Amino acid sequence: MENTINFNIPLSFQQLVDLVRQLPRPEREKLVTVIREEDLDEDEPTKAEILENLKRDYIALKEGRLQTRPIEDILNEL
DSSP: OOOOOOOOOOOOHHHHHHHHHTSOHHHHHHHHHHHHHHHOOTTSOOHHHHHHHHHHHHHHHHHTOOOOOOHHHHHHHO
């Protein structure tokens, strides 16, 4: 059985959660799988990676061997 919802109205996050909870368990599990697969965007650095890069740059700055990079790149990581 296929479920189809066609609407063009804004939903709050809670309303979306309530709709998803109405789905049968197998359908919710499929939705979780799809979301997890799409969430694996390898291009985006993690918070830990950003902080590690900042730490490494700070140490290099103190040691006088910092290789500069544009401030836009740093800000985009944040």
